[in-house]
Amino acid sequence: MSALVTAWQLNASGGGEELRQDQIASKLKEDKIVWVHLDAMDPEAKPLLKEFCELDVHVEASLFASNTRPRADEFEDGCLINLRGVNVNEGKDPVDMISARLWISGNMIISLRRQRMMAFNDLREQLARGKGPTGQGDFVARVSNLLTVRMLPVLEAIDDQITTFEDMDYLKRGVDDDLIEQRQNAARLNRYITPQQQALLKLSTLEADWLSDGHKTSIRQALDSVMLYLDEIKELKERMEILNDQLQKQSNGRIEHTMYVLSVVAGIFLPLGFLTGLLGINVGGMPGVEDQNAFWLVSLIILVIGIAEFMYFKWKKWI
Structure with a gap:
């Protein structure tokens, strides 16, 4: 598989021409914008990139880094942008967010991925239909919004799960594991x-020739959505904290009830145990040893004492 995913x-009108690898260098000499999308996991990606683009060593390291944080930084010859999106690939955990790395310079748009990203697939399809980005600013704005909009279903799934827990009159066993996961x-x-x-926020205030006020407005829309998502996450964390307190209360209640039952049982049988223990000592002079009815008499006494204790506990509302 080639390191070049697409180019x-x-x-400038929403469409474009898909390029072969051997066409990229010559097309970059023209005035039109060229987008090159590479697979950063392919060992040929770095050599291929160097064929038509000379990058600062720090920029190159950031583009190919295994772990990145979202950023938007200006350099003398371009702008480095790292953004994150949820992982919608089959069999992957959506919250394991993957990075989109962009380098904007001259008439180039360089993008790299470490896993397949639907946002770039969407842009490719839009260009094929003639409804794609018209320039670098439009490209960045669309990527920002495409990555942002796919976060919403993931947050909604967590919200639905938490709402299900909240609707329960009594949190069942096993809910604590699901709550920890969420x-x-x-x-x-x-x-x-x-x-x-x-x-x-930094991107929306960037002073760059390729970024118009309209593009900044579009990026601010993505920013507003992200801010709403952060507020939603904060609320979800508070709701989950309340559920955790409820689980703790239920757990403490079960423990207290168990200890209470054990205490009541111990309270009833303690004097009975003392009586049977006393009568069970093997020493001379024990009453009733020669009487054949002594066992039944002792059993009757124990039964009467047990009933009396039960009635007393009931009267005191201990049970």
Whole structure:
């Protein structure tokens, strides 16, 4: 499989021409914007990138880093943008957010992925239909919104699960494991969405020739959505904390009830145990040893004492 996922020359009207690998270098010499999308996991990605683009060593390291945080930084010859999106690939955990790495410079748009990203697939399909990005600013704005909009279903899934728990009159056993999982999901989303807010804020105020006021407005829409998501995560964490307190209260209630039952049982049988223990000592002079009816008499006495204790506990409302 080639390191080149796709490459397009944009025609400034929403369409473009899909390029072969050997066409990229020559097309970059023209005035039109060229988008090159690479698979960062392919070992040929770095050599291929160097064929038509000379990057600062720090920029290259950031583009190919295994772990990144959302950022938007200007350099002398371009702009480096890292954003995160939920992982919608089959068999993957959506909250395991994956990164979209962009380098904007001259008439180039360089994007890299480590896993398949639907946002870039959407842009490719839009260009094929003639309804794609018209330039670099439009490209960045669309990526920002495409990544952001796919976060909503993941948050809604967590919200639905928490609402299900809240609708229960009594939280069943096993809910605590599900609640822990959802708290972990919220924490992992918050880990990347928080710095994404800062990256989009910086991007929306960036002074760059390729970024128009309209593009900044579109990026601010993504920023507003991210801020709403952060508020939602905060609310979800508070609701899950309340559910956790409820689980703890239920657990303490079960323990207290069990200890109470054991205490009542012990209270009833303690004097009976003392009586049977006393009569069971093997010493001379024990009354009733020679009387054949003594066993039944002792049993009757124990039964009467047990009933009396039960009635007393009932009268005191201990049971």
